[in-house]
Amino acid sequence: MTETLVPGIGGAAITAGARVVDHPAWPALKAAVEEIRPWQSKDGSIDFEAEGAPAPSVAQDAVIRVIAAVEELSPLLPHATAYHQALVSDLRKWAETGFRVPDFLDSLLAFQPAAERADGLQHLVVFPMYTQNGNPDRNLEAVALKMVWPEWLAELERTRYDNPLFLGITFEDFTAGYDTNSAVLFPETIAVREAPERFTWGGIFCDREAARFRKVTEAAVETLGMELPADIAAMITDQERCEKAFVLWDMVHDRTHSHGDLPFDPFMIKQRQPFWMYGLEELRCDLTAFKEAVKLQAEGNEHGRDVQYAVLFDRMFRFPLTGDRVRNYDGLGGQLLFAYLHKHDVVRWTDNKLRIDWERAPQITNQLCGEIEDLYRAGIDRPKLVHWFKAYELVSTYLAPHPGSKWAKGPDALDLTQPPRKLVDDVLPDEFPLSMFFEALAKKLKGVIASTKGITARTEETQQKAEAAA
Template sequence: MTEILAQDTSRSGPNDGDRVIGHPAWPRLKSAVEEIRPWQSADGSIDFDAEGAPARAVAEAALDRVTEAVEQLSPLLPHDAAYHAALVADLRQWADSGFAVPDFLDSLLAFRPSADRTDGRQHLAVFPMYTQNGNPDRNLEAVVLRMVWPEWLAELERTRYDNPLFCGITFEDFTPGYDTNSAVFFPETIAVREAPERFTWGGIFCDREAARFRRVIDAAVTTLGVDLPEDIRALVADQGRCQQAFVLWDMVHDRTHSHGDLPFDPFMIKQRQPFWMYGLEELRCDLTAFREAVRLEADGFPQGRDVQYAVLFDRMFRFPVTGARERNYDGLGGQLLFAYLHQHDVVRWTDNTLRIDWERAPQVTNQLCAEIEELYRAGIDRPKLVHWFAAYELVSTYLAPHPGSRWAKGPDALDLSQPPRKLVDDVLPDEFPLSMFYEALAKKLKHVIAQTKGITADSAGPTGSEGSAGSAATDRTAA
């Protein structure tokens, strides 16, 4: 086991990383896709009457270049042959429809990366899609990715964390929709005529998550004067090691959405709920991954200890200060974790330095996980609105609500004759504002966070090595 656990999966698999992106057809494919994207409407169609639209023949010629490139690249990836054949058919059908709203259901059903998660296996995917935390429009995108599935992870999935649809992946290259903050590849984002009965895969780019983590955490701990133990310092400096931590974290997090005492649809599909409910669900899954990581460390898996640090640091130092404040449920979860640890004396901000009690951190973090799980277990017996208020009470025990909040004033301040989904309108966009600590930290880290847009493993060096954290390192008093 020791030999397996020591593997660096940052570029695992056959030494063929350039066989697709180094082929002359790949830049031609990218160029054709990037030519088409600006012509598309938000729904993926092309309106040839719109200002700046090309002649239909020009669009057809560009699409022909896409299909030709796919056909040239497909023999390099025989495991994707059926998908690429369906893809070419969907591309041609889109042109035949006059470039109406695209429908790539047939090629989506043929794309099955989870069927064989061989470590290092490459895939070339082309779809009209939006990218979460990236481009909201269903533009044509192309991405070359590589599977991350080392034997130690495959064994854990087989024996402890069954998740047959999960795909840990890394970027090889991509079109502009992924030159963003998106770190996921989900079938739900693809333009289809109807949703399939069930989705068969879901991918998370652990290289982008690791690179983003390293860049932001390096700046945060410098800004806050955190005294890192040597093993954590080594983690932040090692892209391959961080990727191993994130692929394990993601696999356990993903399966947790459908495990445990769940008083509602875990993915909350077609449900309208206050955003703190989403925040608690994402935090529950992360804290479950943390708890499992503690057990894995005890069982001799070094990635278990790394996952604990990754969860704590990403949740406390990156999530709360990333993105807009409007219904930022991931930010809320990070705020809650920090406040809980602070109010239980695990973290202390004293003399412009953040101190962490490393010995008590696992125990207290698991304690918060238990509180959320008890909320869920009790929620099975509650009406929806009562459950929402119970969740609000849990969050507001540790985080101060906005002083203008109606929800903070209790049920008497709301019109309870309305259905629960209507009462969501009374939730403020920033129901739990940032603390003074986080307001100051956000100002210190905003430039570093902006630099993580489109980041990959190849551009993942900690900020200090590239000079981008210099201002953070020189003055910690404002935080």
């Protein structure tokens, strides 16, 4: 196909800074993207020989409409003009070269949202991408989002938690790939011909995280008969307050991946490791955020206590019960935190009620963080396989392994003539099954957790209004 794409531009007067989602070009953009998505293969290309595929001219027309909408919306966002221009060029190239595997490297390199972090600043994001914890295929997606960067957070980042690539963001609207459990916008998910030398930003949707946390925690508290301190009970009802807790938690968590005594690549990119290693890394980052929140509370920061209980409740009640049990490393981290607190008598399940020793919870949670940090520090002097076994030993001290596990039987049960990466094949999909407590809790909460798919603060507001009207 050699036809040049020249989209028409609408003539509506627009003002820079007006909401993207209020402009008529936004629903037009969404509709065009949603038309394209079902035509795409897993790698993002369009196979015109496949059943149900459109004629090439129909696909071209849809891309023309995407381009026209982007160009109409671009004046609302003058800070992102270079990205929009590169995006239009990449869309044209994709269409004009026959909708092969998309390559949006040029527009990815032009998209630099971390260069200007300002509270409330909008972005229009259009890329072929997969959505982590959402859609595994590289479909075209469109997202309208808003930056969360209040002065108090910017000050903490400048003076204490340097993280120049971090973006706190909230949804304004999105296409189907984000009508899922995904709460991140990461550059490594975007279809490109080659990975850039370095990524320059990473975004986390604190509104989805907060809304999901509130709904699941509220259900868990009721189911387990928990009595909450008044300030924490009030926090769970307050979406804005929870968003502030999550954006601070996320900022500290994100930077922790590259801080501390790290015996391996902190993101474990292109490494094959047992999933409990990923689980410990994610939990280490969360518990570091918890530890910092304890310090912030002691210094009088109003968000410090909120972060602590966001970490505790999300990790203990939502993470173990979310997703399937195949290599569920986030679930494993939540199971470990709960079991550790239970073993140290901070959490008690008695008379069908869950009780938490609120005074000792910070001390014992920080103690678990210290055990993981000690594991990492010692790991620098250990061979990889020995480090994996030591990590297994830590986890299995508090969580019972599956009875059929080879790893639980120790090195003699494994073929140690194989390289470590091959021994990962001997790890069971659910190496540390749920306890009876969590199995029972899952039955009570599975409907609530399923209902949080695609949730945002706006979703909750709409639902509450509908319930009030009824």
